[in-house]
Amino acid sequence: MDEALLRTLTPTVIGILVRRGADFAAAEDAVQEALLEALRVWADDPPREAKGWLITVAWRKFLDAARADSSRRHREELLETEPAPGPCEAADDTLRLYFLCAHPSLTPASAVALTLRAIGGLTTRQIAQAYLVPEATMAQRISRAKRTVSCVRFNQPGDLATVLRVLYLVFNEGYCGDVDLAAEAIRLTRRLAGETTHQEAAGLLALMLLHHARRPARTGPDGRLVPLAEQDRSLWDTCLIAEGVDILQAALARDRLGEFQAQAAIAALHADARTAEETDWVQIVEWYDELVRLTGNPLARLNRAVALGEADGPRAGLAALAGLDPDLPRHTAAAAYLHERAGDPAAAARLYAQAARSAPNLPERDHLTRQAARLNAQLRGHAAT
Amino acid sequence: MAKYLLLKHYRGAPAPVNNVPMDQWTPEEISAHMKYMEDFAGRLEESGEFVDAQALSPEGTFVRYDGRGRPPVTDGPFAETKDLIAGWMVIDVESRERALELAAELSAAPGAGGEPIHEWLEVRPLLSAPPTITE
Numbered sequence: 137m138d139e140a141l142l143r144t145l146t147p148t149v150i151g152i153l154v155r156r157g158a159d160f161a162a163a164e165d166a167v168q169e170a171l172l173e174a175l176r177v178w179a180d181d182p183p184r185e186a187k188g189w190l191i192t193v194a195w196r197k198f199l200d201a202a203r204a205d206s207s208r209r210h211r212e213e214l215l216e217t218e219p220a221p222g223p224c225e226a227a228d229d230t231l232r233l234y235f236l237c238a239h240p241s242l243t244p245a246s247a248v249a250l251t252l253r254a255i256g257g258l259t260t261r262q263i264a265q266a267y268l269v270p271e272a273t274m275a276q277r278i279s280r281a282k283r284t285v286s287c288v289r290f291n292q293p294g295d296l297a298t299v300l301r302v303l304y305l306v307f308n309e310g311y312c313g314d315v316d317l318a319a320e321a322i323r324l325t326r327r328l329a330g331e332t333t334h335q336e337a338a339g340l341l342a343l344m345l346l347h348h349a350r351r352p353a354r355t356g357p358d359g360r361l362v363p364l365a366e367q368d369r370s371l372w373d374t375c376l377i378a379e380g381v382d383i384l385q386a387a388l389a390r391d392r393l394g395e396f397q398a399q400a401a402i403a404a405l406h407a408d409a410r411t412a413e414e415t416d417w418v419q420i421v422e423w424y425d426e427l428v429r430l431t432g433n434p435l436a437r438l439n440r441a442v443a444l445g446e447a448d449g450p451r452a453g454l455a456a457l458a459g460l461d462p463d464l465p466r467h468t469a470a471a472a473y474l475h476e477r478a479g480d481p482a483a484a485a486r487l488y489a490q491a492a493r494s495a496p497n498l499p500e501r502d503h504l505t506r507q508a509a510r511l512n513a514q515l516r517g518h519a520a521t
Numbered sequence: 522m523a524k525y526l527l528l529k530h531y532r533g534a535p536a537p538v539n540n541v542p543m544d545q546w547t548p549e550e551i552s553a554h555m556k557y558m559e560d561f562a563g564r565l566e567e568s569g570e571f572v573d574a575q576a577l578s579p580e581g582t583f584v585r586y587d588g589r590g591r592p593p594v595t596d597g598p599f600a601e602t603k604d605l606i607a608g609w610m611v612i613d614v615e616s617r618e619r620a621l622e623l624a625a626e627l628s629a630a631p632g633a634g635g636e637p638i639h640e641w642l643e644v645r646p647l648l649s650a651p652p653t654i655t656e
Contacts, residue, residue, distance in 0.1 A: 358552060359559070489544040493579055501576075506551050508544035 142174055143257030149190050151229025154290055158198050161282040164254050166198035231331040235294020238302040239285045246281035247302045266315040300340050307344050338387035339397030345380035346403035349373040361503040365412040377407045398427040417447035434464055442470050450477035485511035522613050525620040528643040531579055533604030538639035539632045546633045557630045576608035620644055
């Protein structure tokens with residue numbers, strides 16, 4: 137059973153049903169049901185032509201639902217005028233679907249869920265498992281999202297920026313449960329980048345590929361976080377890096393810089409260094425300057441301060457950090473790191489322990505606690521001698 | 522089967538026997554502790570007794586309703602709050618004895634010096650749905 141193919145076909149078939157006159161919400165429901173049926177029966181009874189099978193079954197599911205809903209007369213009329221299956225302008229449909237599922241009227245969580253279902257071809261159960269919520273909760277979130285976009289016309293031009301943000305969120309959610317959300321985000325962004333020539337779609341794809349390339353090195357065998365400087369770079373996926381760099385260079389050549397291209401450029405500079413010591417921190421600081429200029433994002437300023445600590449020394453990093461809001465996420469962790477580099481392990485240990493208490497997730501908390509423990513053990517060693 | 526909540530406290534439980542904060546352990550002792558906790562949850566999943574486990578951030582805020590049309594009133598965090606939950610595990614077991622046995626096993630997780638922490642865990646039965654047959 138080719139689940140990957142099935143999922144690739146999902147947005148295409150939704151597009152075809154919409155072209156035949158189904159509204160988006162009904163078409164999406166029908167395709168999801170056809171998908172569940174395919175998951176049930178394809179293993180024992182694979183179809184000769186997967187796409188034709190999915191279109192036929194989804195259309196039948198749509199008609200069944202329309203028949204059941206007899207009060208809605210316009211759907212009844214469609215029954216009389218069922219068009220013959222045929223080729224459609226699938227490419228445009230897919231792009232429109234991206235815009236619809238990430239419509240600015242949706243909350244980020246709703247847009248993520250709807251995108252994963254209608255474009256990703258994931259089942260509600262898979263999405264619920266990936267986000268650790270009950271299936272009924274995810275089903276409600278999706279149906280509310282569909283109601284919200286029900287009055288949006290399918291052929292309206294959309295906002296690419298919100299689509300990219302949604303895909304970025306999916307990628308950042310990482311990996312938990314059966315569905316690899318990072319890989320799924322890459323698949324959806326790759327498809328999007330094939331549908332639009334916008335350089336930021338390419339920038340986001342490059343960014344994802346360059347970060348995904350480092351994934352095997354990012355966690356140790358016991359699940360703990362391994363910081364960039366300590367990663368075993370031979371574990372980095374050189375094919376993904378090469379692809380990411382190619383895509384990024386082509387995007388940058390068009391001279392329309394955006395935040396995702398700038399972030400990808402930083403990731404590419406890290407990927408380019410054979411050892412942590414070879415990292416071109418001066419160029420990285422310059423890219424952070426671009427990122428700050430483009431977004432004004434305080435987190436970009438925080439990362440810039442850390443990069444400056446590498447390029448110009450920890451004192452310069454601490455001076456840059458001093459100008460930032462101490463309540464920023466990871467501000468204390470960055471201060472701890474820079475204090476250790478500046479030769480003050482006691483302050484660093486205290487700050488690492490403090491950062492651990494406000495860490496946003498368990499792997500980071502463990503990592504920060506370990507850093508404090510390492511420095512405290514070192515300090516005890518000095519005191520003993 | 523009955524469900525029990527095993528509560529771990531930052532504050533509010535009696536002091537454990539091996540009472541050294543984690544940032545004063547060696548990195549190897551931290552690894553040993555993490556592995557023990559992970560293996561413990563893994564064994565419960567295999568025995569069909571695991572329901573849920575969550576860790577909580579120590580930061581919290583008290584909130585209350587302040588009347589129609591008004592924003593919620595917030596207060597805290599209170600430094601003097603006696604009881605501070607660090608996290609929990611929910612288990613589904615045959616008996617109270619089994620729940621206590623598992624809590625004791627969890628409390629034996631190694632800490633400083635590789636010695637068991639002997640941490641006090643609070644075991645609370647979850648109130649279940651009423652049975653169908655009551656007479």
